[in-house]
Amino acid sequence: MSAQETARSGRSPGFWAGLYLAVVAMIGALKIADAINGPTGFILMAASCGLLIPMVRAQNRGDCSSAATLAYNKRVIASSFGYVLGLGIAITVWRNYELSAPAVFAISLLPVLPTFGIVWAMARYLSDETDEYLRHRTTMASIHGLGLVLSVGILWGFLEMFELVPHVWAWWVLPAWAIGTGLSNLWQKVRGE
Amino acid sequence: MKNRLKVLRAERNWSQQDLAERLEVSRQSVNAIETGRYDPSLPLAFRIADVFETQIEEIFLRD
Numbered sequence: 001m002s003a004q005e006t007a008r009s010g011r012s013p014g015f016w017a018g019l020y021l022a023v024v025a026m027i028g029a030l031k032i033a034d035a036i037n038g039p040t041g042f043i044l045m046a047a048s049c050g051l052l053i054p055m056v057r058a059q060n061r062g063d064c065s066s067a068a069t070l071a072y073n074k075r076v077i078a079s080s081f082g083y084v085l086g087l088g089i090a091i092t093v094w095r096n097y098e099l100s101a102p103a104v105f106a107i108s109l110l111p112v113l114p115t116f117g118i119v120w121a122m123a124r125y126l127s128d129e130t131d132e133y134l135r136h137r138t139t140m141a142s143i144h145g146l147g148l149v150l151s152v153g154i155l156w157g158f159l160e161m162f163e164l165v166p167h168v169w170a171w172w173v174l175p176a177w178a179i180g181t182g183l184s185n186l187w188q189k190v191r192g193e
Numbered sequence: 194m195k196n197r198l199k200v201l202r203a204e205r206n207w208s209q210q211d212l213a214e215r216l217e218v219s220r221q222s223v224n225a226i227e228t229g230r231y232d233p234s235l236p237l238a239f240r241i242a243d244v245f246e247t248q249i250e251e252i253f254l255r256d
Contacts, residue, residue, distance in 0.1 A: 066219060131232050133222035192230070 016055030023048045038095075042088035049084055051079050068128035075121035082114030115174055141184035148180030149173050195254040198227040201245050215244045 027048065031041045036066040056073040059065060093099070094100070099107070128134040153173065159165040202212055209227070213220045220238070225231035226241075233241065242249045 081238075130217075131219050131222055132234055132237060133225050134219055136231065 010058055011054070012099060013055050013059040016051055016058055018054065020051040023051060037068075039088075039092065042084070042091070044087065046081075046084045047193040049077075049081055052080060066131050066134060068125050071128060071132070072121055075124070076118055077116035079114045079121060080091040082117065083111050086110030086112075086114055098155070115171070118174070120139060137185075137188055141188065142177075143179045144184035145180030145182075149177045152176055195229065196226065197252055197254070198223070199255065201247075202227075205245075206219060210242070216240055221222070238239050 010049075025042045025047070026117075027041055030036045030044075055128075058075055059073065087110070089115070090110040093107050094104065126135060126138065126142075131140070156165060156168060160167060163191075198212075199235075202209070210220050210224045216223070217236070222231070222233075226233050227232045238249050238253060242252060245252060
């Protein structure tokens with residue numbers, strides 16, 4: 001690819017996704033090493049979400065983007081921003097104020113509602129997608145993601161019951177499902193599907 | 194299921210993208226169907242037959 005073509009087409013979605021994951025891992029490492037405090041970590045995490053915008057733009061430039069995919073990307077980006085912001089506010093308020101149980105319930109919803117937005121975006125994509133092959137591919141990836149969540153969840157649940165592994169919060173089902181779906185998409189791409 | 198999509202497309206000198214645009218599907222869909230990795234639904238098979246102005250059984254063959 002010539003320099004001119006590279007400038008026109010820009011970086012690939014994989015580049016931005018890799019950069020985003022590397023930045024998130026770096027922020028996580030800094031937090032674990034106590035090099036940064038909680039609020040700084042959240043600000044950096046929120047700022048790192050900005051890398052998702054060029055990733056989506058790069059994906060939209062590709063020839064595999066239907067109108068439903070573009071709408072899905074916008075909804076997931078908006079929900080992801082809402083999630084990071086909601087989680088940051090909820091933890092900050094929870095740590096700094098004595099709250100009643102209803103108030104704790106209310107702030108718990110701050111990160112929860114945007115994740116419902118992600119789930120809704122996935123459901124909406126499957127109903128909006130008019131290309132049956134792309135819908136089939138996404139459905140298969142979702143089923144593989146669900147298979148991973150169920151398998152790992154059952155395994156972890158019994159290991160936890162017998163006190164072999166620590167407790168894991170239930171909200172991990174969404175990231176686990178997303179990882180399974182992503183791996184399935186990658187596998188389908190490698191196989192040329 | 195086997196198909197004659199590639200042959201029919203070549204006869205008309207159409208690229209996969211040309212056929213995809215005529216069918217209003219993605220190029221990946223055409224590629225997946227053509228290489229036998231995905232069997233289209235009956236409505237899409239009818240649309241393919243309409244685009245090539247032929248019968249479904251002239252395009253899709255039993256294994």
